[in-house]
Amino acid sequence: MSASRHVTRAVSEVLDLAPRHGEVSLTRLVDAVSDNRGRRIDITTAELPPGVCGQWRQYVDHDVFLIQRGLPTWDRTLAHELGHLVLCHDGIPVVQAAEEQTELAGSDLIGYMLNQRTGCMGPNGEDAEQEAEDFAALLIYRLGRLPSDRSSIVQVRLGEAFG
Numbered sequence: 001m002s003a004s005r006h007v008t009r010a011v012s013e014v015l016d017l018a019p020r021h022g023e024v025s026l027t028r029l030v031d032a033v034s035d036n037r038g039r040r041i042d043i044t045t046a047e048l049p050p051g052v053c054g055q056w057r058q059y060v061d062h063d064v065f066l067i068q069r070g071l072p073t074w075d076r077t078l079a080h081e082l083g084h085l086v087l088c089h090d091g092i093p094v095v096q097a098a099e100e101q102t103e104l105a106g107s108d109l110i111g112y113m114l115n116q117r118t119g120c121m122g123p124n125g126e127d128a129e130q131e132a133e134d135f136a137a138l139l140i141y142r143l144g145r146l147p148s149d150r151s152s153i154v155q156v157r158l159g160e161a162f163g
Contacts, residue, residue: 004131004134006087006131007083007087007131007134007135007138008138010083010086010087010135011135011138011139011142013086014029014032014033014082014086014139015029015139015142015143017029017032017033017035017036018032019032024143025143026075026078026079026082026139026140026143027043027078029082029139029143030043030065030078030082033082033085033086034063039061039062039063040061040062040063041062041063041064041065041085042062042063042064042065043064043065043067043078044064044065044066044067045066045067045068045069045070045071046066046067046068046069047068047069048066048068048069052068053067053068053071053073053077053080054066054067054068054071054077054078054080054081055081056081056084056085063085065078065081065082067081075140076136076137076140077136079135079136079139079140080132080133080135080136081132082135082136082139083131083132083133083134083135083136083139084128084132086135087128087131087132087135089128089131089132
């Protein structure tokens, strides 16, 4: 599993925020990132358009990770969206995307565009998607190797280093 140093460092930084006691789950990591940033992150399921598994929506005072309802790879999608956030992937705001793509829009088109993923639009969109995928894969892998109690994190790091 290869990931850039930037992605590997981001995964390590997120895991360093993990609670020291009790189960370390992906949702608890999202809470830890939220606390560290001082900005609430909500996780919710929604009916997203076909082909869209998740979205990261940024609001003035909080963020929301929307996950496709009934998705079998819920954790992977959540880790992917978290990757976009911690890797500082910026897209264009939904309103700007709508203004650039249409002169006149009906309510159906506006609703459709508001449900589209806009976090990775632009010239570096494919790179951002690949980075977020690498982040998700590495985070899920390393999270699966963490003990339920973080007090033995040194053992985990040694295990990763030496197999």
